[in-house]
Amino acid sequence: xxxxxxxxxxxxxxxxxxxxxxxxxxxxxxxxxxxxxxxxxxxxxxxxxxxxxxxxxxxxxxxxxxxxxxxxxxxxxxxxxxxxxxxxxxxxxxxxxxxxxxxxxxxxxxxxxxxxxxxxxxxxxxxxxxxxxxxxxxxxxxxxxxxxxxxxxxxxxxxxxxxxxxxxx
Amino acid sequence: xxxxxxxxxxxxxxxxxxxxxxxxxxxxxxxxxxxxxxxxxxxxxxxxxxxxxxxxxxxxxxxxxxxxxxxxxxxxxxxxxxxxxxxxxxxxxxxxxxxxxxxxxxxxxxxxxxxxxxxxxxxxxxxxxxxxxxxxxxxxxxxxxxxxxxxxxxxxxxxxxxxxxxxxxxxxxxxxxxxxxxxxxxxxxxxxxxxxxxxxxxxxxxxxxxxxxxxxxxxxxxxxxxxxxxxxxxxxxxxxxxxxxxxxxxxxxxxxxxxxxxxxxxxxxxxxxxxxxxxxxxxxxxxxxxxxxxxxxxxxxxxxxxxxxxxxxxxxxxxxxxxxxxxxxxxxxxxxxxxxxxxxxxxxxxxxxxxxxxxxxxxxxxxxxxxxxxxxxxxxxxxxxxxxxxxxxxxxxxxxxxxxxxxxxxxxxxxxxxxxxxxxxxxxxxxxxxxxxxxxxxxxxxxxxxxxxxx
Numbered sequence: 001x002x003x004x005x006x007x008x009x010x011x012x013x014x015x016x017x018x019x020x021x022x023x024x025x026x027x028x029x030x031x032x033x034x035x036x037x038x039x040x041x042x043x044x045x046x047x048x049x050x051x052x053x054x055x056x057x058x059x060x061x062x063x064x065x066x067x068x069x070x071x072x073x074x075x076x077x078x079x080x081x082x083x084x085x086x087x088x089x090x091x092x093x094x095x096x097x098x099x100x101x102x103x104x105x106x107x108x109x110x111x112x113x114x115x116x117x118x119x120x121x122x123x124x125x126x127x128x129x130x131x132x133x134x135x136x137x138x139x140x141x142x143x144x145x146x147x148x149x150x151x152x153x154x155x156x157x158x159x160x161x162x163x164x165x166x167x168x169x
Numbered sequence: 170x171x172x173x174x175x176x177x178x179x180x181x182x183x184x185x186x187x188x189x190x191x192x193x194x195x196x197x198x199x200x201x202x203x204x205x206x207x208x209x210x211x212x213x214x215x216x217x218x219x220x221x222x223x224x225x226x227x228x229x230x231x232x233x234x235x236x237x238x239x240x241x242x243x244x245x246x247x248x249x250x251x252x253x254x255x256x257x258x259x260x261x262x263x264x265x266x267x268x269x270x271x272x273x274x275x276x277x278x279x280x281x282x283x284x285x286x287x288x289x290x291x292x293x294x295x296x297x298x299x300x301x302x303x304x305x306x307x308x309x310x311x312x313x314x315x316x317x318x319x320x321x322x323x324x325x326x327x328x329x330x331x332x333x334x335x336x337x338x339x340x341x342x343x344x345x346x347x348x349x350x351x352x353x354x355x356x357x358x359x360x361x362x363x364x365x366x367x368x369x370x371x372x373x374x375x376x377x378x379x380x381x382x383x384x385x386x387x388x389x390x391x392x393x394x395x396x397x398x399x400x401x402x403x404x405x406x407x408x409x410x411x412x413x414x415x416x417x418x419x420x421x422x423x424x425x426x427x428x429x430x431x432x433x434x435x436x437x438x439x440x441x442x443x444x445x446x447x448x449x450x451x452x453x454x455x456x457x458x459x460x461x462x463x464x465x466x467x468x469x470x471x472x473x474x475x476x477x478x479x480x481x482x483x484x485x486x487x488x489x490x491x492x493x494x495x496x497x498x499x500x501x502x503x504x505x506x507x508x509x510x511x512x513x514x515x516x517x518x519x520x521x522x523x524x525x526x527x528x529x530x531x532x533x534x535x536x537x538x539x540x541x542x543x544x545x546x547x548x549x550x551x552x553x554x555x556x557x558x559x560x561x562x563x564x565x566x567x568x569x570x571x572x573x574x575x576x577x578x579x580x581x582x583x584x585x586x587x588x589x590x591x592x593x594x595x596x597x598x599x600x601x602x603x604x605x606x607x608x609x610x611x612x613x614x615x616x617x618x619x620x621x622x623x624x
Contacts, residue, residue, distance in 0.1 A: 051623075
């Protein structure tokens with residue numbers, strides 16, 4: 001393990017885009033009361049994949065690599081919808097996932113928001129409407145915000161989440 | 170004989186069932202009014218899902234089958250509807266009444282069941298795992314999938330090959346380049362041209378880069394699931410570097426749209442320097458991780474798939490190679506000349522799969538060195554001859570098989586078998602004797618695709 005700590009000291013902090021931290025500080029002060037009241041100072045996200053190619057999930061996983069480290073902004077992914085403020089929905093909403101997505105949405109306590117991620121849930125990806133697809137998501141869910149891209153890069157997702165917080169003003 | 174796929178094609182008055190083995194291919198024509206065929210699941214257990222899918226897709230009765238449950242069609246899918254038949258042309262489908270699905274379960278005193286999914290705890294694709302437990306010990310597990318079933322095989326019917334490409338490259342995000350190369354091989358066959366060497370080298374470079382990224386994600390997540398988060402921090406940083414390299418070469422972090430008939434001029438110097446740096450990082454990682462006994466205590470002997478079982482279940486990819494089964498599409502003169510070395514291990518456990526991945530990362534870096542070429546290249550390919558074309562590609566998960574039949578210049582039947590479709594069926598063999606806390610490790614060490622499997 002000594003070898004690791006040596007490497008760790010030599011590498012230092014690799015996080016990029018320190019600007020995000022300023023952004024969140026600004027949003028925090030602007031939304032101080034709101035965020036405190038609604039999110040207890042941090043935003044909890046339940047990611048639900050309703051039939052994506054897995055690229056959106058890979059990019060959300062990349063949000064926690066040392067270069068982005070989303071949690072430093074107080075935004076984190078949680079394991080249960082019951083712990084979440086926001087449902088982050090990716091994928092085309094397949095026939096087979098429809099009821100499970102609706103179930104997850106119902107389990108999120110009020111107040112809650114649905115954010116769509118990537119081109120699939122709004123049917124902008126190259127997939128055609130077919131018998132196996134129930135999209136677009138907004139036909140079935142009250143979508144509060146949309147983050148476009150196929151898939152949106154980690155940076156775009158972070159910008160999108162911050163813009164969503166701003167839109168709550 | 171290794172089973173590769175079993176699928177059907179609607180011929181109007183007949184339904185053709187094709188059974189593809191590694192060396193031969195069998196074709197049988199069934200009466201379209203009452204299609205029935207004998208099961209081959211007794212000799213090839215991996216045929217079970219193919220045959221259940223045949224029943225769902227075409228309404229074919231499987232004689233002698235011991236599992237007649239629907240596979241692709243879930244609880245609310247209308248009965249007696251077979252979407253892959255040519256006559257099925259519904260644009261929308263209404264939910265039918267709920268029909269419960271009977272899970273495989275072990276009975277007995279004190280045996281209980283644990284259901285996991287379809288929405289899992291982390292950021293992961295939807296699928297369902299059903300365990301039979303005796304205390305901590307797993308007795309049996311059933312894998313249930315197809316939550317992500319997007320009907321892609323039907324969706325691309327009637328499209329031209331070029332039109333279908335954006336859809337095909339989005340079947341599975343982690344294997345996008347592999348799917349695109351399969352598409353390229355089919356398009357080249359249909360046009361009656363050979364893919365020229367500069368393009369083959371460039372695409373092979375991208376495929377190894379995709380493997381590099383995918384393997385690093387796993388090399389981080391496997392130790393992470395054993396409670397060793399530092400490895401994930403290290404490995405996910407390298408995976409991110411790979412993604413950025415992919416973006417700088419192809420304009421997309423996952424390489425969507427990267428495989429075309431032209432290639433830009435490449436500045437090779439910075440890439441060669443990057444490859445050398447990555448080789449050093451990989452060597453450091455290996456030296457570090459191999460030296461942590463508490464981690465290897467979790468990885469060794471966990472989730473073992475024995476050699477004879479891997480052969481019996483026709484496994485492919487890392488899952489097969491870690492059990493000493495040398496299956497790899499890259500076993501060709503082209504790849505061997507460019508530095509490819511088959512990576513196998515004997516034990517077939519989580520540790521062996523981890524070591525195969527690490528060895529493959531290092532081998533990929535070597536190959537990328539030799540695949541890299543500076544010059545630009547471009548060609549025109551358009552004409553698509555009628556006929557049936559097949560392609561094999563070694564994706565980061567294993568052997569990918571694709572079949573396209575072209576009629577009147579458009580796709581008449583599209584079939585893709587993701588490596589996961591075979592390996593998912595062998596996953597339950599790795600469970601008995603392990604505890605449920607080892608399941609995440611076992612699952613992650615195989616790292617199978619849900620999207621590619623469900624299609």
